[in-house]
Amino acid sequence: DVKVTQSSRYLVKRTGEKVFLECVQDMDHENMFWYRQDPGLGLRLIYFSYDVKMKEKGDIPEGYSVSREKKERFSLILESASTNQTSMYLCASAKGTGVYGYTFGSGTRLTVV
Amino acid sequence: QQQVKQSPQSLIVQKGGISIINCAYENTAFDYFPWYQQFPGKGPALLIAIRPDVSEKKEGRFTISFNKSAKQFSLHIMDSQPGDSATYFCAASIQAGTALIFGKGTTLSVSS
Numbered sequence: 001d002v003k004v005t006q007s008s009r010y011l012v013k014r015t016g017e018k019v020f021l022e023c024v025q026d027m028d029h030e031n032m033f034w035y036r037q038d039p040g041l042g043l044r045l046i047y048f049s050y051d052v053k054m055k056e057k058g059d060i061p062e063g064y065s066v067s068r069e070k071k072e073r074f075s076l077i078l079e080s081a082s083t084n085q086t087s088m089y090l091c092a093s094a095k096g097t098g099v100y101g102y103t104f105g106s107g108t109r110l111t112v113v
Numbered sequence: 114q115q116q117v118k119q120s121p122q123s124l125i126v127q128k129g130g131i132s133i134i135n136c137a138y139e140n141t142a143f144d145y146f147p148w149y150q151q152f153p154g155k156g157p158a159l160l161i162a163i164r165p166d167v168s169e170k171k172e173g174r175f176t177i178s179f180n181k182s183a184k185q186f187s188l189h190i191m192d193s194q195p196g197d198s199a200t201y202f203c204a205a206s207i208q209a210g211t212a213l214i215f216g217k218g219t220t221l222s223v224s225s
Contacts, residue, residue, distance in 0.1 A: 004156075031210050042119075042202060042217035043157070050211075058212065090156055094210035101147050101209055104156030 003027070004093050004105035012111045019078040021108050023091030031094040032074035033102065034058075034066065036087040043090065049074055050097075081112045117205050119216025126223050132190040134219045136203035139184065143205040147213070148177065148188050151200045160201070161188070162209070193223045 007022035023032065031050050035043040035058075045058030047066040055066050063085060067075045074093075078085055088109050092102040118137045126132045138146075147162035163170045163177040163186065170177045176189040190197055200220050204213040 033212065035215075040122075040217060043215040045212055045214070048212050056212070059214075092156075097208045097210040101159040101162055102149075102157075102213065104149075104158070106154070106156050 004091055004103050006089075006091050006105040006108050008108050009106065010109045010111075012113060013078075013081050015082060015112055017078075017081045017112075019081050019110065019112075021076040021078075021089055021091075021110070023074045023076070023093075023105060024072055025074075025093040025103070026072065027093070027095070027103075028071065029093035029095050029103075030071070031096065032068065033092045033094075034064075034074065034076045035090045035092065036060070037090055037107070038087050046076065078110075081110075083112050086110060086112045117203060117214050117216045119203050119219060121219060122217070123220045124222070126190075126193045126221065128193065128195060128223055128225045130193050130223075132188075132193045132197065132221055132223070134188045134201055134203070134221075135185065136187065136205075136216050137183075137185045138205045138214075140205070141184070142207055143214075145206050145209045145211075146177070146179065146186050147204050147209075148175075149202045149204065149215075151202065151218075157202060190221075193221075195223045195225045197221060198223050 033048040034046040091105045149157035150160045151157040174191045179186045203216040
């Protein structure tokens with residue numbers, strides 16, 4: 001089975017800190033995605049990547065950046081954490097385009113205090 | 114802005130009943146429409162998906178109905194069971210594997 005692993009299940013950070021959320025997939029997937037999930041708002045796309053060193057903004061990229069130096073790893077960076085970035089962050093990957101759907105990780109619950 | 118509108122926000126169904134969740138989309142370039150199921154503490158998991166060249170797809174107790182002219186699609190869960198209690202998300206994208214736009218989710222509770 002494809003596995004998408006997010007490095008932390010729960011994370012508590014202080015306002016203004018730089019935060020790194022890591023995501024690793026083990027099935028050679030080309031496409032990787034970061035979403036945040038908030039009650040009543042569903043899943044909103046932050047950034048995505050279809051190849052190493054490639055990144056595209058999603059619907060809510062403000063306050064975030066990403067890094068994809070290796071095919072299997074996609075990192076989400078909160079440049080200066082704020083309380084409104086308290087959320088569940090979900091990483092997903094997909095094998096190319098046209099055939100397969102996403103596989104999601106279990107998520108990182110980030111609290112910014 | 115590309116949107117996928119999902120309703121209802123929550124749904125309570127008796128065991129053995131039919132659960133119906135509806136979604137509507139705006140972007141006619143969307144060509145892939147999956148449904149995801151999420152249990153508490155877990156990431157969403159792909160349940161079933163459809164492309165607009167068919168009007169219906171069935172997998173076990175789960176059926177997607179698709180109306181291309183109305184730009185609507187729906188999930189039907191037949192013989193609903195307590196184990197189906199979860200949050201369901203519809204989504205849409207231009208191709209499978211590309212950036213998905215999700216609906217806001219429906220919390221389904223199946224009472225025994």
